[in-house]
Amino acid sequence: MKHVRRFVATVAIVGVLAGIWSLRGRAMDQYLGTQTYEDIYYLPPPQWLEVMSLGHRRALADLIWLRALIYFGDEFANKGAVRHVFNYGDSMLALDPDFKRVYRWVGMAGVYTPTGSSTEFMERAIDVLRRGAERFPNDGDLAWDAGATITYDLLPHLPKDDPDREQLKAEGNEYMMAAARLGAGPDWLVMTNATSLRKLGQTDRELRHLEEMYAMIRDPKVKAQIEIRLTQLRDQAYAEAFRSANEEFEKRREEEFPYMPSTLYFFVADPIDATVGLEDPS
Template sequence: MTSAKPSASRAHRVGRWVLAAALALACAGGVGVVQPSLATSVHKVQQRDDVFLLPPPDQLRAMTLGYRAGAADLLWTKLILEYGIHWQEKRAFPEVTRYVDGILAVEPDFKTVYEFVDTLLLFAPGGATPERAREARAYLERGTRERPYDATVWLHYGQFIAFLAPSFLKDKAEIERWRIDGAAALTRAVELGADAQRSLAASTILSKAGERKASVEHLQRAYAMTDDPDTREQILLKLRMLEATAEAADATSVVDREWHGRFDFVSRSAALLIGPARSPAKCAGPASYDTPGCSRDWAGVIAERR
């Protein structure tokens, strides 16, 4: 009688383990049967409707708790990941502007956004529209405001609206306006230190648009501020075609007088990098920006002293 009780207890435990194993196998089998169809349904839903989890830009800025640079990097990484997934699945990415707005709310001068926002907006599955091109231009214009002395941002903006964006537009008058604005942006980029070769493309656009005066003024500033002999020769040839070589010589003499008068102990390139001299007393504060003699760059000095 005493040996029968342990045997019954062991049998009971074994029965429970068998029942648990059977239940586990049944559950695993059920998951195996149901999961593929559920995954297919979820994938179809994700392809049709993206779930955007970021809060509005103003709230997002507050939620960073001051760690704005890190938050901007994290959001940029998420944006690029989503962009790649949408490309792989060949579906539109309408939420791209919401990600960009979130990044710029956290860090308005985030340079990487301004370098690639046109690509993110225009080169995506589904094709581009004129509205997307205008959105890209608006973001790039903001970049020139947030980074007003960044030659790279100005150059990218100018190249986009002068050469790339017109292919997405339909109105000829709008295309012409954009090309002229792009040429003006390219001239600003050169004045801020971009390759002076860009001056030739900008002057060609301005000349074709009948903007001879603007073309000449830009070329003479570029001629005065570059030291590369080949580039100066090409610019001078262009000026001769516009019958403006004397103006170029005047612009060069303005820079050279400033160089020899104040910075004769450094090379001409270094003097161009240092910039024009400004009186600390006369040119103090933002109110002096438009005061004669307080130009912040060589283009302003050339315009004042010609």
């Protein structure tokens, strides 16, 4: 009899468990079936989060980081507008300003969205990257992100006559030069920086930048391009020095001996003054 009772009890328990499991599955299916996509931000303002963390600010920032990643994935799955990416970023950075990964994540998530980003959205993302680059001046990746986002994402979407265009172009180049000096970004970044400086009329800075970066580059093709450009710039620098010296020479001749031909004045003038500016620039 005892064995029979145990058998019956076992069968009953197994039946109950099977029923619970079946009902649990149905309940879950019904719950998931009633769920709809909603782009809602539930967290309180950042200043409240600082109080609610009870001193565990970094731990709470880590939890929000996990939620932010899930949110970003959901937005892509549902082709959302990622409207709250900056809310998540502000909350995490208020709790932990040294959370470096957040700066780069907001800079990416605010630009590369499922539905495309407006220039206002990109500018907000760039502002976060600026903050990160300012807080971590020796981080080449943050400098590269800031410069590349300005140059390759924001500028192409601005009107040609935008008053801030030239300033942004110069700012993006400064960030990318810093990235190159810190060893971040691709090898071709050096030549891109040099080209940008040339377009801005800053050939002296272009020369210094190429000389500074030459030893850091490992790609032989890029090194060869730098060598060619350095030769051109040095020749150009010498030609410019020669032209300036010649103009100064003519100016002094007209002031001192306007009646004397240049060929004769060359022998009469002070030999040191007559050759100022003609030194080898290298």
